[in-house]
Amino acid sequence: MRRILRTLAILAILGGxxxxxxxxxxxxxxxxxxxxxxxxxxxxxxxxKDTVTFRAEDVDLNEVYSALESIYPYAFSVHSTTRSNGxxxxxxxxxRPARQRQAWEYAxxxxxxxxxxxxDDVEKLRALHDALIRLCVYDSQTAEGDRQDGATAPFAxxxxxxxxxxxxxxxxxxxxxxxxxxxxxxxxxxxxKMDHGWNAVRLNGHTFYIDCTxxxxxxxxxxxxxxxxxxxxxxxxxxxxxxxxxxxxxxxNKIS
Numbered sequence: 145m146r147r148i149l150r151t152l153a154i155l156a157i158l159g160g161x162x163x164x165x166x167x168x169x170x171x172x173x174x175x176x177x178x179x180x181x182x183x184x185x186x187x188x189x190x191x192x193k194d195t196v197t198f199r200a201e202d203v204d205l206n207e208v209y210s211a212l213e214s215i216y217p218y219a220f221s222v223h224s225t226t227r228s229n230g231x232x233x234x235x236x237x238x239x240r241p242a243r244q245r246q247a248w249e250y251a252x253x254x255x256x257x258x259x260x261x262x263x264d265d266v267e268k269l270r271a272l273h274d275a276l277i278r279l280c281v282y283d284s285q286t287a288e289g290d291r292q293d294g295a296t297a298p299f300a301x302x303x304x305x306x307x308x309x310x311x312x313x314x315x316x317x318x319x320x321x322x323x324x325x326x327x328x329x330x331x332x333x334x335x336x337k338m339d340h341g342w343n344a345v346r347l348n349g350h351t352f353y354i355d356c357t358x359x360x361x362x363x364x365x366x367x368x369x370x371x372x373x374x375x376x377x378x379x380x381x382x383x384x385x386x387x388x389x390x391x392x393x394x395x396x397n398k399i400s
Contacts, residue, residue, distance in 0.1 A: 182211035200232040217321040219300035247302035255325035312357040316341040
């Protein structure tokens, strides 16, 4: 009898140890795609938590970063730590957090000034498009520089909104921020093939593209705003732009 009890005790200890070892993986967030992971990360950061733990096999860091970049308008980096228990810890580090919060406050002010009662969504999008272009000047010096750091202000919303100077990434992220302030959904599209960024929105089940950078003349012409790249269809935009259309359609499916 003692031998049986001793055996049961050993099995209980071993089972408890296995459960202790497996618990982090079993309790980690399970996601089917990088878009769900990005949405969880964004929600965590907005709640003041910078880290989310996923099952390691569910996470492709590059895809998660691209998905998060498309919906989260702040300059940031994502750090991944893979544990031996089968989990991956993703931590979001926001650059210049105080300054980017200031940009968000200014975006809310601009949206309040530009959006009037009775406007439909297209009119709201156009008002924000025009306001951003009038506010911001394209930063040719940064764009043509040999050493580019995508975390610096010209590549982010705070550069466009606070410094009034940015490259395409800054325009695109600032436009997402302005749309969010106005209660509209927009995503930021980054094209490695073009080394360029712009935006997409979905209205009534249809996707439209907005390129504020291409609508801002260089050299700057003050209050003058072009609209060649406002609310373009995919068919129209493919004539001049190249991007992973399928990837960003999936992002829009998640937020629309």
